[in-house]
Amino acid sequence: MKTNKKNLRSKEWFGGNDKMGFVHRSWLRNQGYPDDMFRGRPVIGICNTWSELTPCNGHLREFAEIVKKGVLEAGGFPLEFPVMSLGETIMRPTTMLFRNLASMDVEESIRANPLDGIVLLTGCDKTTPSTIMGACSVDLPTIVVPGGPMLNGKFRGGEIGSGSFNWMIKEKQKRDKFTEEDFLEAEICAARSAGHCNTMGTASTMATMAEALGLTLPGASAIPAVDARKKVMAQLSGRRIVEMVNEDLTLSKILTREAFENAIVVNAAVGGSTNLIIHLIAIAGRMGVPLKLEDFDDLGSKIPLLVNLMPSGKHLMEDYFYAGGLSVVLKELKSKLHKTVTANGKSHQENCEKAVCYNEEVISKYDTPFQKEAGIAVLKGNLCENGAVIKPSAATPELMKHRGKAVVFTSMDDYHARVDDPNLDIDADSVIVLQNVGPKGYPGMPEVGNVDLPEKLIMQGVKDMVRISDGRMSGTAYGTVVLHVSPESAIGGNLALVQNGDFIELDVENRRLHLDVSPEELEKRRAAWIPPKPHTERGYVKIYLNHVEQAEKGADLDILVGGSGSEVKGDLH
Known part of the structure; x- marks a missing residue:
C-alpha cells in the first residue's frame, strides 16, 4: 500500500522527540494506546453526530466502533470526537438556526487536532451539510458514512x-x-427502527447528495440503518479513508464545479428536497466553487423523475434500496453526468457499471419516467427579486398557474391564532402568504412553508392551496408551496409589503411570481413599513442575525464563506 508518512499532518503533534511531542503523546497514552499508534500511522478523526436528542442519529455510537475497526485494519489510528448534533424533530426553534454553528464546531475541531483524514457520521438532515461544510473549510481527505433510513x-x-x-x-x-x-x-x-426518515425527505436527500458529490462509497446512501450491509459499508469506509490519506485525495479534489452539477441533476431525478439548494450552495461557498440559484433550474428542471418515493410518489426508502438504490439512478443518468472522481478513486460511470434495477415500479428508465420534468423551478418577479423556489413534483398541476387573493399572516403566531377562525376571509382560490419566517425573521428559516390549510376548507374537501413564504419546507412534505422568497420580509423585501386582498400570480412554466401592486403603491407601503425588533442582543443568535446571508446564498454566515485550510495558527511549537 502506498504511504504518505512524510507528509502526515499528525506528525507535527506526534512525530517530534522534543517537549511537545512528549506532551502530545503522553496524555493520549492514558487511554491505553500502544507505541506504534504514534509512529507514522495516519490519524483518522471520526466526527460523530450521535446524540440521544437526535433520534435519527441514535445508532451512530455503534457505527463509530465499526468504522474504527476498518481504520485499524488499514493501518490507521482512529480517534472519535463529538460535535454538536442537530435533531430536526426535537430542537427549537429550528435546526437550521444551528447548522452554521455546528459547521463551526466541526471545522475548528478538525483544524485544532492532529488529524490526517476525517470520517463524517451523519443522519438527520442538517448533520450532513453542517459536517460537510465544516470539513470543507479545512480540506483534508474526508469520507461520509450516512446513518441510513428507517425501515418502512x-x-x-x-x-x-x-x-x-x-x-x-x-x-x-x-x-x-x-x-x-x-x-x-x-x-x-x-x-419502527433506528435511522432517519424513510421518505425522500431532506435527510435522504442529503445522504443522496453526499453520494452524488462523490463523498461516500458507492451505494452507501440508501442502505437502511439496521441492515447489516450498512455496517459493512461503515467498516469499508474506515478502510478507505486511510487509503485516501495516503493518496492525498482531499475534498477540493472531489468537490469540483462538475461534482456540484452532478448533485443537482441527481436531486431532480430522485425528487429530492428543496432544502438541497440552500445546503449545496453553502457547501460550494466553503469550497470557493461558484454556484448560484439559477443553476438548479438550468441544470435540473428538465431532468425526469426516475424514483417513485414519497412525497413525490408512493414508495419508501427501503423499497428504493431493494430496487437497486442510487447506483441504478446514476446508471440511467450516466450520459448526463460529468466524469468526476469519487471517494473510491473512480467515477460514477465506473462505479455504477454493473448496477441492476430490480423493481421498475420504484426506479424507472430514463425514457419512461414517472414525470417528464421534475427538478426544482426557480421563480423571479417583483415578489421575489432575488428568487424563490417551488418543487413541481410535489405540487398540484392545476395550481401551477394560478391567480388569487392574498391572505396574509405576519408570523407563525399570527397564523396559529387565526387560521382556523370560521370568519377568516379565505377560500380555495386564495393564496396563503406567511411573512417573517426567513433566515433573520424567525430566526433560522424553519420548515413551516407548507402550513396546514384552514379547518373550514379541509372540511370542504380542499387538499391543496398556493402557499408563499420566505421559509423552508420539510423534504417529507408536499403541496403547491413557494419557498425561500428573497429578499425576506424581515429585511424589507416586497413580501413584507403584501396586504390582504392583493392579487398574486404564480406561473411556474414561465418562472414568474408577481404581486399585482403598482411600484408607486409598493413604495408608499415601504415608507410606512417598520422593521421588526432584533430577536436578541446576545450569544450565537446575535452573531447569526448579524452575519447570516439570504437564502439564494445558502444562508451561511458571511464570515464563514471560504476556508482557512488545515494549518494551525499560534501552536505551542
Whole structure:
C-alpha cells in the first residue's frame, strides 16, 4: 500500500522527540494506546453526530466502533470526537438556526487536532451539510458514512412514511375523525427502527447528495440503518479513508464545479428536497466553487423523475434500496453526468457499471419516467427579486398557474391564532402568504412553508392551496408551496409589503411570481413599513442575525464563506 508518512499532518503533534511531542503523546497514552499508534500511522478523526436528542442519529455510537475497526485494519489510528448534533424533530426553534454553528464546531475541531483524514457520521438532515461544510473549510481527505433510513413504517395493512404522514394529521383529525387510539397506533408504527426518515425527505436527500458529490462509497446512501450491509459499508469506509490519506485525495479534489452539477441533476431525478439548494450552495461557498440559484433550474428542471418515493410518489426508502438504490439512478443518468472522481478513486460511470434495477415500479428508465420534468423551478418577479423556489413534483398541476387573493399572516403566531377562525376571509382560490419566517425573521428559516390549510376548507374537501413564504419546507412534505422568497420580509423585501386582498400570480412554466401592486403603491407601503425588533442582543443568535446571508446564498454566515485550510495558527511549537 502506498504511504504518505512524510507528509502526515499528525506528525507535527506526534512525530517530534522534543517537549511537545512528549506532551502530545503522553496524555493520549492514558487511554491505553500502544507505541506504534504514534509512529507514522495516519490519524483518522471520526466526527460523530450521535446524540440521544437526535433520534435519527441514535445508532451512530455503534457505527463509530465499526468504522474504527476498518481504520485499524488499514493501518490507521482512529480517534472519535463529538460535535454538536442537530435533531430536526426535537430542537427549537429550528435546526437550521444551528447548522452554521455546528459547521463551526466541526471545522475548528478538525483544524485544532492532529488529524490526517476525517470520517463524517451523519443522519438527520442538517448533520450532513453542517459536517460537510465544516470539513470543507479545512480540506483534508474526508469520507461520509450516512446513518441510513428507517425501515418502512407499517400501519393497518399499508405503509406509513415517517415525516410525510405528519402533514396529514390535521386532515385525519378533522375530516377522517381519527381517534386518540388511531394516532397512538400510527405514532408507534411510523418510526419502527433506528435511522432517519424513510421518505425522500431532506435527510435522504442529503445522504443522496453526499453520494452524488462523490463523498461516500458507492451505494452507501440508501442502505437502511439496521441492515447489516450498512455496517459493512461503515467498516469499508474506515478502510478507505486511510487509503485516501495516503493518496492525498482531499475534498477540493472531489468537490469540483462538475461534482456540484452532478448533485443537482441527481436531486431532480430522485425528487429530492428543496432544502438541497440552500445546503449545496453553502457547501460550494466553503469550497470557493461558484454556484448560484439559477443553476438548479438550468441544470435540473428538465431532468425526469426516475424514483417513485414519497412525497413525490408512493414508495419508501427501503423499497428504493431493494430496487437497486442510487447506483441504478446514476446508471440511467450516466450520459448526463460529468466524469468526476469519487471517494473510491473512480467515477460514477465506473462505479455504477454493473448496477441492476430490480423493481421498475420504484426506479424507472430514463425514457419512461414517472414525470417528464421534475427538478426544482426557480421563480423571479417583483415578489421575489432575488428568487424563490417551488418543487413541481410535489405540487398540484392545476395550481401551477394560478391567480388569487392574498391572505396574509405576519408570523407563525399570527397564523396559529387565526387560521382556523370560521370568519377568516379565505377560500380555495386564495393564496396563503406567511411573512417573517426567513433566515433573520424567525430566526433560522424553519420548515413551516407548507402550513396546514384552514379547518373550514379541509372540511370542504380542499387538499391543496398556493402557499408563499420566505421559509423552508420539510423534504417529507408536499403541496403547491413557494419557498425561500428573497429578499425576506424581515429585511424589507416586497413580501413584507403584501396586504390582504392583493392579487398574486404564480406561473411556474414561465418562472414568474408577481404581486399585482403598482411600484408607486409598493413604495408608499415601504415608507410606512417598520422593521421588526432584533430577536436578541446576545450569544450565537446575535452573531447569526448579524452575519447570516439570504437564502439564494445558502444562508451561511458571511464570515464563514471560504476556508482557512488545515494549518494551525499560534501552536505551542
